[in-house]
Amino acid sequence: xxxxxxxxxxxxxxxxxxxxxxxxxxxxxxxxxxxxxxxxxxxxxxxxxxxxxxxxxxxxxxxxxxxxxxxxxxxxxxxxxxxxxxxxxxxxxxxxxxxxxxxxxxxx
Amino acid sequence: xxxxxxxxxxxxxxxxxxxxxxxxxxxxxxxxxxxxxxxxxxxxxxxxxxxxxxxxxxxxxxxxxxxxxxxxxxxxxxxxxxxxxxxxxxxxxxxxxxxxxxxxxxxxxxxxxxxxxxxxxxxxxxxxxxxxxxxxxxxxxxxxxxxxxxxxxxxxxxxxxxxxxxxxxxxxxxxxxxxxxxxxxxxxxxxxxxxxxxxxx
Numbered sequence: 328x329x330x331x332x333x334x335x336x337x338x339x340x341x342x343x344x345x346x347x348x349x350x351x352x353x354x355x356x357x358x359x360x361x362x363x364x365x366x367x368x369x370x371x372x373x374x375x376x377x378x379x380x381x382x383x384x385x386x387x388x389x390x391x392x393x394x395x396x397x398x399x400x401x402x403x404x405x406x407x408x409x410x411x412x413x414x415x416x417x418x419x420x421x422x423x424x425x426x427x428x429x430x431x432x433x434x435x
Numbered sequence: 436x437x438x439x440x441x442x443x444x445x446x447x448x449x450x451x452x453x454x455x456x457x458x459x460x461x462x463x464x465x466x467x468x469x470x471x472x473x474x475x476x477x478x479x480x481x482x483x484x485x486x487x488x489x490x491x492x493x494x495x496x497x498x499x500x501x502x503x504x505x506x507x508x509x510x511x512x513x514x515x516x517x518x519x520x521x522x523x524x525x526x527x528x529x530x531x532x533x534x535x536x537x538x539x540x541x542x543x544x545x546x547x548x549x550x551x552x553x554x555x556x557x558x559x560x561x562x563x564x565x566x567x568x569x570x571x572x573x574x575x576x577x578x579x580x581x582x583x584x585x586x587x588x589x590x591x592x593x594x595x596x597x598x599x600x601x602x603x604x605x606x607x608x609x610x611x612x613x614x615x616x617x618x619x620x621x622x623x624x625x626x627x628x629x630x631x632x633x634x635x636x
Contacts, residue, residue, distance in 0.1 A: 343533070346533065351525060372528075
């Protein structure tokens with residue numbers, strides 16, 4: 328009985344690194360809370376994201392990059408930080424609204 | 436009528452009459468106003484998450500006395516939550532649902548036992564345990580499931596009139612279910628707090 332309870336609790340508390348907000352795989356916007364970057368070399372397997380003006384509009388762990396009018400992408404320091412997304416690597420991109428360069432996980 | 440027959444009738448009738456007018460000398464072990472059957476309705480809130488439905492909870496109860504302190508508590512309940520989508524495919528293409536505390540809809544039938552502890556006047560605390568069969572639906576994600584949750588909780592019954600009582604209770608709901616859309620076996624974990632009224636039958 329105790330085993331079942333603990334297993335249930337553990338399973339109930341599992342979480343994913345990605346979400347419908349940012350990071351989930353997608354084919355259309357309906358797969359995401361807001362926007363789907365459809366599968367391409369830039370966004371392998373598709374990438375759910377949110378529109379943004381500054382980093383403050385993005386969930387924790389993501390930054391606002393200057394693409395498609397400003398979208399949130401996972402921040403990184405090196406390529407291994409992006410492996411949880413699959414075929415993604417750490418690339419330097421323009422920050423949207425900040426005027427600086429930021430590192431974000433991306434395909435090509 | 437003979438004098439002997441009259442005496443016999445008096446001897447038989449006197450103890451029965453005395454029982455009718457003399458209050459019981461022992462303290463009751465369950466609410467004295469609760470008969471062997473009762474019905475009740477409760478309203479409250481249930482917390483959900485992932486593939487556990489949460490939101491407004493409406494319950495109907497049927498109570499049937501099993502022993503001095505125990506009543507069978509058959510319950511049918513509905514849970515009405517929001518219907519915003521909460522499922523997605525993670526990077527390994529696994530379908531995951533991460534609904535909030537008040538999302539989804541559910542209908543459940545529960546067979547439980549309510550055990551009363553010795554109360555104080557109008558107030559009668561109890562514990563309740565049982566098992567349910569639950570149908571869960573998250574409409575915006577086209578996800579449905581059937582679950583078997585255990586219910587463990589307790590509350591208090593407050594007698595208002597000889598035929599009416601108020602109940603307040605909370606319970607933990609823990610179980611497992613089988614869900615559509617490649618989800619398969621998923622846990623059910625939630626808390627429900629309800630309050631309502633009971634009528635003796």
